[in-house]
Each structure stands twice: as structure tokens, then as C-alpha cells.
Amino acid sequence: MYVGNLEAYQGIDLLLESFAIAQQQDEKLVLVIIGGEATSTEYYQKKSRNLGIDRKVHFIGQRPAKYLSSYLEQADILVSPRIKGKNTPMKVYSYLDSGKPLLATDLLTHTQVLTNEISLLSPDTPEGFAAGMIKLVQNPELCQGLGIAARKFIQEKHCYAVFHRTVRDLYNWLSDEIQPSQEQ
Numbered sequence: 463m464y465v466g467n468l469e470a471y472q473g474i475d476l477l478l479e480s481f482a483i484a485q486q487q488d489e490k491l492v493l494v495i496i497g498g499e500a501t502s503t504e505y506y507q508k509k510s511r512n513l514g515i516d517r518k519v520h521f522i523g524q525r526p527a528k529y530l531s532s533y534l535e536q537a538d539i540l541v542s543p544r545i546k547g548k549n550t551p552m553k554v555y556s557y558l559d560s561g562k563p564l565l566a567t568d569l570l571t572h573t574q575v576l577t578n579e580i581s582l583l584s585p586d587t588p589e590g591f592a593a594g595m596i597k598l599v600q601n602p603e604l605c606q607g608l609g610i611a612a613r614k615f616i617q618e619k620h621c622y623a624v625f626h627r628t629v630r631d632l633y634n635w636l637s638d639e640i641q642p643s644q645e646q
Contacts, residue, residue: 463537465530465553468498473543473567474506476591480543482513483592488599496522496533534560539598539605545586547571558612563605565594580612 466472474495481493493515495506503521510516525533534540540557544567554575557564566572568583576583582604584594598605 463494463496463533463539464541464543465496465533466498466542466551468495468502468506471544471546473545473586474502475509476545476567476586476588477541477543478506478509478513478515478519479588480591480595481519482515483588484595484599485515485518487592487596491518491595491599493519494522494537495519496525498524530556531560534562537562539595540564541595542566542572543586543591544569544571550575555616559616561609561613563598563608564612565591565598567591580615581608 464474464477466474468474477493477495481491485491498506498521500523503523507516507519507521510519534556537560540560540562542551542554542557542564544551546569548570550571554564554566554572558580564576564581566576566581566583567586569586572581572583582594582598584590
């Protein structure tokens with residue numbers, strides 16, 4: 463499953479080309495794509511037809527964010543095929559918290575947060591990303607391990623309690639820094 467806005471930098475072309483390769487190795491695969499404006503969805507539906515995978519790729523369109531967790535819960539594998547960018551996609555945190563295995567491109571946009579201990583990082587090529595898909599599909603133990611490690615990572619490093627503690631510690635540090643300069 464992919465969730466996003468279907469902009470070019472999101473790597474939907476890569477995702478579809480990779481899925482076409484993976485489909486040749488495992489015909490049971492199904493891809494669900496959530497999000498995108500109608501024009502983007504139509505473009506990628508046409509591409510799916512041209513690749514011969516249109517019966518296995520389902521474009522759901524935009525959905526309210528409040529339902530994201532229920533959609534993620536239904537997925538077997540989550541994908542983030544982003545092909546460029548420097549910022550970490552916010553959805554990565556939701557993906558990790560879902561406890562589902564995550565396949566992402568091995569680019570700075572992901573590796574600022576993701577490692578191979580909590581996700582499967584693959585090259586940003588159709589062959590490389592397809593190999594990642596197949597590796598996850600064929601390894602339920604790997605999927606389970608990645609999902610558990612990802613959720614634990616989020617709970618230990620990116621939950622509200624950690625944020626609150628970090629802000630409190632920063633505030634205390636700033637208070638200590640300001641105090642001495644006022645005494646001089």
C-alpha cells in the first residue's frame with residue numbers, strides 16, 4: 463500500500479514499474495494506492511494499463527487523514543518509493559507506528575530516520591525496488607520483525623512523551639543558560 467499525493471518526486475512511476483516486475487515473480491500481489499488529485503490518478507491508471515498491471519493496482523483516491531490508521535492496518539506491506547528530496551516524509555512515522563513492514567528507497571529523504579533495522583531500504587531503480595517487494599513478500603518473519611522493530615522505534619524515540627521530555631529538557635537547559643548571564 464502507498465499513501466500520498468502522487469506528485470512526481472513521490473516515485474509513483476518507480477512504484478508502478480517495480481510492481482510490474484514483481485508481478486512477474488508473484489502474480490498474487492496487489493497494490494493499493496491512496497491519494498492524489500484526479501488528473502494524477504488518471505495519469506497513473508493509464509500507466510498501469512500500459513504496463514499490464516491495471517487489474518492488480520487499485521487507485522482509491524483521496525481519503526480523510528482521520529482514517530489513515532485503519533487503511534494502514536489493512537496493508538501487508540507499506541511502500542515509500544520517493545525518488546528525490548531531503549526532508550523525511552511525515553507519513554513515514556505513521557507507517558512505522560502501524561507495525562507493518564516498510565519498503566522505502568535508500569535515499570537521504572528516508573535514511574535520515576529509516577535504517578534496515580526498522581525498514582527495508584532498496585535502490586531507487588525498478589529492479590531494486592521490485593527485489594525489495596519480493597523479499598518482503600517471501601519472508602513473513604522479516605516482515606514481522608521489521609514491523610515490531612519499527613513500532614518500538616516510534617514508541618521509544620518519536621512519541622508524545624519523548625517530545626514532551628525533549629522540550630522540557632531544552633527549556634531547562636535554556637533556563638540554566640540565561641540564569642548565569644543575568645547574574646553578571
